[in-house]
Amino acid sequence: MNPVKIKSYAKVNLALNIIGKNQSFHKIESIIAFIDLYDLILIRKIKSKTHKILFTGKFSNKIGKDNTISKLIQILEKKNLLKDNKFEITINKKIPSKAGLGGGSMNAASILKYFLKRKIVKISKKETIKITKAIGSDVILGLNSTYSVLTSRNKINNFKNSKLIHLLIVKPNFGCSTKKIYSKVKRFDRSQFNRPNKKMFTFDYLKKMKNSLEPIALAKYPKLKSVKVFLENLSGPIFVRMTGSGSALVAYFQSKKKRDDVKKQFYKKYKNYWCVAAKTI
Numbered sequence: 001m002n003p004v005k006i007k008s009y010a011k012v013n014l015a016l017n018i019i020g021k022n023q024s025f026h027k028i029e030s031i032i033a034f035i036d037l038y039d040l041i042l043i044r045k046i047k048s049k050t051h052k053i054l055f056t057g058k059f060s061n062k063i064g065k066d067n068t069i070s071k072l073i074q075i076l077e078k079k080n081l082l083k084d085n086k087f088e089i090t091i092n093k094k095i096p097s098k099a100g101l102g103g104g105s106m107n108a109a110s111i112l113k114y115f116l117k118r119k120i121v122k123i124s125k126k127e128t129i130k131i132t133k134a135i136g137s138d139v140i141l142g143l144n145s146t147y148s149v150l151t152s153r154n155k156i157n158n159f160k161n162s163k164l165i166h167l168l169i170v171k172p173n174f175g176c177s178t179k180k181i182y183s184k185v186k187r188f189d190r191s192q193f194n195r196p197n198k199k200m201f202t203f204d205y206l207k208k209m210k211n212s213l214e215p216i217a218l219a220k221y222p223k224l225k226s227v228k229v230f231l232e233n234l235s236g237p238i239f240v241r242m243t244g245s246g247s248a249l250v251a252y253f254q255s256k257k258k259r260d261d262v263k264k265q266f267y268k269k270y271k272n273y274w275c276v277a278a279k280t281i
Contacts (some may be wrong), residue, residue, distance in 0.1 A: 011142070014030075031148075041089065052088040053073070057096065062188050075134055099246070100248050105135070112230045146159065147162040149200060166253040167278050168276070169248050172221075174222055181187050
């Protein structure tokens with residue numbers, strides 16, 4: 001059987017507020033976009049007693065056995081939702097981990113979405129949400145890879161056909177531990193995104209927003225701060241902001257030309273850092 005190809009897109013947090021905390025999780029609200037950077041997943045049914053999960057590609061070497069895809073398969077097996085079906089899943093990793101780009105979470109979401117679409121797994125919307133939350137808090141976002149607003153009430157509003165944004169994503173040669181960054185959160189924000197609308201995806205609105213985790217990461221990693229200052233001092237970016245809990249920084253542009261110019265300048269200064277030009281989808 002020929003494998004099915006699935007594109008698992010990266011996400012960026014255009015803005016992110018921390019609005020509280022319960023026993024185990026911080027409550028966040030965020031404005032999110034998906035971009036044309038993706039991991040390629042190949043999935044096929046096999047005759048075997050066990051599933052096979054393989055990671056290949058540039059960013060595959062640090063992925064352990066306790067990954068989001070293994071978690072998803074374990075949950076589905078425990079609930080006997082895959083019946084006797086066994087799968088070989090190969091993930092070509094083009095999205096770096098510990099970057100704030102949601103690579104692992106979106107991989108799990110993409111595979112679950114495929115199982116649901118093909119009716120391999122038959123469950124209610126409520127059960128789907130429950131499974132995504134058991135894997136990770138942002139997995140649910142990957143069920144609709146589009147412009148989204150996650151509100152403080154944990155509701156997701158999707159906005160299709162919002163304005164195309166050009167961006168440059170840069171990542172130093174270190175990652176940020178989500179757990180460590182969140183553990184340093186001392187103050188909470190006032191909720192701002194409870195009335196989601198298309199205006200939230202305009203530069204005028206986004207420029208005034210922030211990522212509340214960014215000051216924590218910049219204080220912990222002075223190298224990250226230097227990169228941000230360098231990008232902000234170049235003519236071109238409308239604004240520069242960390243995505244998720246880092247360590248990737250994203251510079252946002254009105255035009256592809258300005259973005260490509262900044263990419264050249266960035267490479268001259270930081271030859272060893274990962275740097276990718278992308279656009280929203």
